[in-house]
Amino acid sequence: MKKTGIIYGSSTGTCEELANTIASKLGINQSDVYSADKLTASLISQYDVLILGTSTWGDGELQDDWYDGIKTLKAADLSNKTIALFGCGDSESYPDTFCDGMGILYEDLKDSRCHFLGNNVSPAGYSFSSSIAVVDGHFIGLALDEVNESSKTDQRIDNWIAGFKDEL
Numbered sequence: 001m002k003k004t005g006i007i008y009g010s011s012t013g014t015c016e017e018l019a020n021t022i023a024s025k026l027g028i029n030q031s032d033v034y035s036a037d038k039l040t041a042s043l044i045s046q047y048d049v050l051i052l053g054t055s056t057w058g059d060g061e062l063q064d065d066w067y068d069g070i071k072t073l074k075a076a077d078l079s080n081k082t083i084a085l086f087g088c089g090d091s092e093s094y095p096d097t098f099c100d101g102m103g104i105l106y107e108d109l110k111d112s113r114c115h116f117l118g119n120n121v122s123p124a125g126y127s128f129s130s131s132i133a134v135v136d137g138h139f140i141g142l143a144l145d146e147v148n149e150s151s152k153t154d155q156r157i158d159n160w161i162a163g164f165k166d167e168l
Contacts, residue, residue: 001026001027001168002048002049002082002168003046003047003048003049004026004028004032004047004048004049004050004051004168005028005032005033005034005043005046005047005049005050005051006019006022006023006028006032006033006034006050006051006052006053007019007033007034007035007036007039007050007051007052007053007069008033008034008035008036008052008053008054008065009035009036009037009053009054009055009062009063009064009065009066009069009101010035010053010055010063010065011055011057011063011064011065012055014055014088014146015053015054015055015063015088016035018053018086018088018144018146018153018157019033019051019053019086020033021153021154021157022051022053022086022157022161025157025158025161026161026165026168032047035065036052036054036063036065036066036068036069036070037065037068037069039068039069039072039073040072041072041075041076044072044073044076044078044081045076047081048080048081048082049081049082049083049084049168050081050082050083050084051083051084051085051086052073052083052084052085052086052105053085053086053087053088053102054066054087054088054101054102054104054105055087055088055089055101056087056088056089056090056094056097056098056099056100056101056102057101059097060094060096060097060100060101060103060104060132061100061101061104062101062104062105063101066101066105070104070105070108070109073108073109073112074108074109074112078109078112078113078114079112079113079114081114081115082114082115082116082117082167083109083114083115083116083117084116084117084118084119084141084142084164085102085105085106085116085118085119085140085141085142086102086118086141086142086143086144086160087099087101087102087103087105087133087141087142087143087144088101088144088145088146089101089102089128089131089143089144089145090145090147090148091126091127091128091145091147091148091149092127092145092147092148093147095127095128095129095130096128096129096130097130097131097132098126098128098129098130098131098133098143098145099128099131099133099139099143099144100131100132100133101133102133102139102140102141102143103131103132103133103134103135103140104132106119106133106135106140106141107132116140117164117167118141118142118160118161118163118164119135119138119139119140119141120138120163121138121139121140121141121142121143121156121160122138122139123137123138123139123143125152126143126145126149127148127149131143142156142157142160143156144156144157
């Protein structure tokens, strides 16, 4: 498996917990899981694959730890990097901005010449009205709703990983 790091932005601990779950399921050491506020160019250079996760806040905003983290990523040469995205949202209380934070990460990185994987998650089975994380009919990463659909999380993570694990 290629050297993989997981970087998350989490205000309440939910996205951090999901990052750790994904790491465990992929066999990634906990020392390779970081908060986005710790992101540096040096850290980015250590990894071939970056799995990036964020929660969504307010009116569909990126989680606070990512404000400097995304600047660091955008300044880095990502042309030889592979990136997978996951996002947390609340589809019942915020159905019109569900997982928009993940969509913002994608929008900020889509022209970086990186290779995205895990970006063909079907929105079937999700309850929401709108999300900028849906591009060409699919989520651009793994959308998770721990508030309303936590019973589906393990299976969604397993299905997502199965879709790209061979590329790692």
